[in-house]
Amino acid sequence: VTILVRAGFALPNAQAGCVTDFAVAIDGSRIIAAGAFREIRAAFPGADVSGGPDLVMLPAMCDSHDHGRGLGTTPLGIPDDILEVWLVQLAQQPRLDPYLLALFDGLRLVRSGVSTVLHSHNLRDVDGIESEISDTLRGYRDAGIRVVFDLPITDQNMLAYDEDAFRASLPAELNLAPRQYMDRQRYFDVCASLARQYAEPGDRMVTICVGPSGPQWASDELMQECVAFAQSHHLRMHVHALETWYQREYAFRQWRTSLLAHLDAIGLLGPWLTLAHAIWLEPSDYALLADRGVGVAHNPSSNLRLRSGVADVPRLLAEGVSVGIGLDGHTLDEDQDMLREVRLAWTLANRPGASAPNVGVHQALEMATRSGFGITLGPDVPLGRLEPGYLADLVLVEPGQGIDDWSIGLSGAPQPVELLPALLVRGASRRHVRDVMVGGRWIVREHRSTCVDEHDIADRLRENLARQANASRSSDAARVAELARALYTQWGDPPARTW
Numbered sequence: 001v002t003i004l005v006r007a008g009f010a011l012p013n014a015q016a017g018c019v020t021d022f023a024v025a026i027d028g029s030r031i032i033a034a035g036a037f038r039e040i041r042a043a044f045p046g047a048d049v050s051g052g053p054d055l056v057m058l059p060a061m062c063d064s065h066d067h068g069r070g071l072g073t074t075p076l077g078i079p080d081d082i083l084e085v086w087l088v089q090l091a092q093q094p095r096l097d098p099y100l101l102a103l104f105d106g107l108r109l110v111r112s113g114v115s116t117v118l119h120s121h122n123l124r125d126v127d128g129i130e131s132e133i134s135d136t137l138r139g140y141r142d143a144g145i146r147v148v149f150d151l152p153i154t155d156q157n158m159l160a161y162d163e164d165a166f167r168a169s170l171p172a173e174l175n176l177a178p179r180q181y182m183d184r185q186r187y188f189d190v191c192a193s194l195a196r197q198y199a200e201p202g203d204r205m206v207t208i209c210v211g212p213s214g215p216q217w218a219s220d221e222l223m224q225e226c227v228a229f230a231q232s233h234h235l236r237m238h239v240h241a242l243e244t245w246y247q248r249e250y251a252f253r254q255w256r257t258s259l260l261a262h263l264d265a266i267g268l269l270g271p272w273l274t275l276a277h278a279i280w281l282e283p284s285d286y287a288l289l290a291d292r293g294v295g296v297a298h299n300p301s302s303n304l305r306l307r308s309g310v311a312d313v314p315r316l317l318a319e320g321v322s323v324g325i326g327l328d329g330h331t332l333d334e335d336q337d338m339l340r341e342v343r344l345a346w347t348l349a350n351r352p353g354a355s356a357p358n359v360g361v362h363q364a365l366e367m368a369t370r371s372g373f374g375i376t377l378g379p380d381v382p383l384g385r386l387e388p389g390y391l392a393d394l395v396l397v398e399p400g401q402g403i404d405d406w407s408i409g410l411s412g413a414p415q416p417v418e419l420l421p422a423l424l425v426r427g428a429s430r431r432h433v434r435d436v437m438v439g440g441r442w443i444v445r446e447h448r449s450t451c452v453d454e455h456d457i458a459d460r461l462r463e464n465l466a467r468q469a470n471a472s473r474s475s476d477a478a479r480v481a482e483l484a485r486a487l488y489t490q491w492g493d494p495p496a497r498t499w
């Protein structure tokens with residue numbers, strides 16, 4: 001059965017700009033025709049029509065780096081801090097139901113117009129890994145969202161970048177959990193089994209990717225094994241890199257060269273790889289990333305909240321690096337609002353100085369759509385545009401009412417199609433996302449999930465959290481966090497710079 005979706009304005013291809021009176025025809029999970037509503041309707045006269053002339057249609061967006069944290073971290077009492085101190089506290093988070101966390105997070109994402117999330121899994125229970133993964137995947141599936149499931153691995157330095165020395169320096173009375181790294185063989189067995197299970201692209205609701213968590217947390221040998229494994233299983237790799245200045249310092253101390261030069265020397269860089277964050281790059285790294293075809297997932301909110309810095313997105317774009325946008329479970333308003341993140345990415349991409357390049361709203365939208373899907377699922381994936389042959393993942397945004405109407409400026413605009421993208425990205429938020437379709441199926445209609453009862457899920461998560469409240473939290477974690485701060489204080493501070 002063919003259905004039509006129409007809108008008064010649309011951005012079928014972020015780079016090509018805005019069009020009016022647009023419609024797509026959808027058969028099954030795919031777009032089979034796109035263009036002027038009148039022509040599409042004439043071509044499919046019997047088809048049902050959804051949407052309307054007062055709405056704006058966009059390709060659904062891709063959250064190119066996240067962790068399925070559900071509630072974020074403020075509700076768990078984990079204060080924002082520099083990454084290295086924050087991670088010590090993060091390890092103390094309560095063990096909430098992985099199904100509810102993924103479902104809650106998935107609902108927040110789809111409600112903000114995201115159809116696909118890269119979930120980098122923070123494993124809580126090594127012994128229960130299989131059920132933890134299947135519960136997580138089930139949560140996303142029940143939210144109706146596509147997931148790219150990344151299982152990271154580490155084998156060093158999780159507590160501090162010089163873990164042995166740091167542990168040796170800790171007061172004896174501190175009661176720290178012993179170091180626990182996942183067995184390497186077990187890791188590759190689990191990944192191989194997942195890769196087999198989800199080998200066929202099929203409806204593309206689940207895709208597997210692998211990778212070391214980050215170069216300071218994984219030995220060279222382990223990183224190389226991950227590359228070999230990814231290559232032999234035709235999987236992409238996802239790695240945190242150069243999120244903080246301390247990670248850059250670690251690389252220079254460890255290898256006496258820049259991190260990316262080192263990664264290139266050991267064969268890690270290639271078009272199969274996406275780096276999350278990539279803030280503290282050296283001048284020569286930009287061309288290197290472009291040359292090797294490495295993608296970058298930019299996480300503007302998280303980078304501000306964890307005091308990491310601001311990635312030089314204009315330079316990445318100017319060099320031809322593909323950039324996507326990730327929420328990293330750490331958005332400004334703790335609400336996983338993708339439209340607000342695009343707004344922040346756009347704003348921060350325009351830097352101080354008369355000679356700074358101007359990054360336009362279309363480039364920001366491209367990062368959230370086509371380019372984001374490219375670095376997350378591969379450059380050939382048919383997602384991120386509203387064109388024939390593409391999967392039918394789309395969003396209908398409403399202008400809002402009264403003082404919540406972001407579109408008021410259109411009424412005075414000489415060229416509404418030229419003003420609309422900026423008005424939308426400057427003013428629209430999740431509350432304006434009315435309907436979301438994933439693979440030809442409406443998963444959000446009239447601001448509500450069609451898949452589950454959102455209030456019921458929120459209640460269940462609240463109960464789950466309440467049951468954890470009395471679970472003992474190690475008070476030693478706060479002390480270790482302060483000792484970690486003292487350690488990095490000795491390393492010094494990042495150089496002052498504008499963003």
Ligand SMILES: [Zn+2]
Nearest residue numbers: 065240276328
């Ligand atoms: Zn992350």
